[in-house]
Amino acid sequence: MGLKVELRARHSDNRGIYYSETKRAVIYLAMHETLEDIYKTINHEVYHHCFSEADEVDNMDEDMEERLIFCIQWAEESIA
Numbered sequence: 001m002g003l004k005v006e007l008r009a010r011h012s013d014n015r016g017i018y019y020s021e022t023k024r025a026v027i028y029l030a031m032h033e034t035l036e037d038i039y040k041t042i043n044h045e046v047y048h049h050c051f052s053e054a055d056e057v058d059n060m061d062e063d064m065e066e067r068l069i070f071c072i073q074w075a076e077e078s079i080a
Helices: 037-052 062-079
Strands: 004-008 017-018 024-028
Touching: 004 037, 017 037, 024 037, 037 062
Parallel strands: 004 024
Antiparallel strands: 017 024
């Protein structure tokens, strides 16, 4: 089973969240200001899924995983 992404309009404390047990990501639209911002959050949750599927989450704590995703998402701007 692949990743399932759900979009929700209600408010939440999160912009998005990934559930590895069910391979599901929930994106809270009310927490975003632009379509590009929504795309970045979807990509962020997809990275969580990819790390989980590659069994890399056992090698990282939550802070390390978030930092790696941040670096990946900003890599293009960093090298330019």
